[in-house]
Amino acid sequence: MEQQIATFAVKKGLAQMLKGGVIMDVVTPEHARIAEDAGAVAVMALERVPADIRANGGVARMSDPELILKIMDAVSIPVMAKCRIGHFVEAQILEAIGVDYIDESEVLTPADEAHHINKHTFKVPFVCGCRNLGEALRRIGEGAAMIRTKGEAGTGDVVEAVRHARAVLGEIRRLQAMPEEELMTFSKEIGAPYELVLETRSLGRLPVVNFAAGGIATPADAALMMQLGVDGVFVGSGIFKSGDPARRAAAIVKAVTHYRDPYILAEVSRNLGEPMVGRQISSIPEAELIAGRGW
């Protein structure tokens, strides 16, 4: 019997296996092992975490494949890596080295100011960021098999992650209450493919797994996003920019499993050491914000 690879079910399926889990940014194989030991469901292999990208400035690109390969060798869990928005050759390279998921990410400097990658033509699945339902459904229309709300990466401030999760989930609730004759106009207004609007309405959720990202720094932040209704969380700078990464990583993993149990959340939040310092988003000049990248 013939095996079919790279079907949408298989691409979307890996994201389904990550649900209820934490995906952690790592910059070395040692970090990757700490993340795996702490219970991460996957790691994002990077040269610099978003907080450092923000601090260093300059053009942020795909990481050196050598580093990504070393991280892939270090752990048994899935390894993701980022390419620039619209940079389909970086994506081809990441597919060639065999990463498990590609994040077409606004955290890197965009390579195309009008178009995202046509993700249908790849065998490897993609995750993309969004700030609202229209952006999420456009990315799925292009072939993304997983969505994450963007938040504002590298800040340790969860406010944008909350804003984006509320926007997506709130628009889905509004969509469900809408009479059928309003759906085409709604699709036009949010710039989303009509068929995906219909599918989202009948499912009552996005047609793919939806994680939260950008600014999550504590177990309480992670549980907040879970209670708002996302399927899991990405933690970028929040772990390895904190005082005791192994401990904080394990605590965030437990908080995502027991996100509705305040007694367990209190227990795992104790004695975690210094959190990442963080930057209030309201103090960052508009031009330095990265969530607005992506179209």
Added chain:
Amino acid sequence: MRIGVLALQGDFSEHIAMLRRLQVDVVQVRLPEHLEQLDGLIIPGGESTTIGKLAVDFGLIEPLRQFGAHKAIWGTCAGAIFLSRDARRPQPLLELMDITVERNAFGRQIASFEVDLVVPELQLVDPSAQPYHAVFIRAPLIETVRGEARVLAQLDNGRIVAARQRHLLATSFHPELTDDDRFHRLFLHMASEVRQPRAAPV
């Protein structure tokens, strides 16, 4: 019938949706006390290292072993790894089934696939003998089956992807990602075989 789904991490909500479609009372299991009054338990797909670590941290390993000694458990993918005696690397396992598994046996995500399988055991719940369309995601293989464990399904090359040992079931693939409920019905059949009658209402 009341079935628990281990909800530490993974695609437990897909299993829950399938069980609800089959009119089963479902309980999410995150702590040992959630195992009380259950007729069976499903361990979902996910990351087996994460599920194992959380099971250790929340004191679930021994209670799950005791549960599996006389009640039905089904593990899909990561769940099958967790049920096994040996996964060829150090990680927490329930060691309930006499199977050895190889994690990520097909390689990385790019090698994940769908394929039709012949599963004669499904005729216990459906006489049609239709092939079973299975979804494999970074799947493990069952390398060896010993003792009372027996093979339920193999790929064309003979490699084992499903096994049963009395009231324990392991599948490398994900019936919860499809619309085909035959594996869930097979599991409910297995759970009813070993079910202990609850006190009848007065």
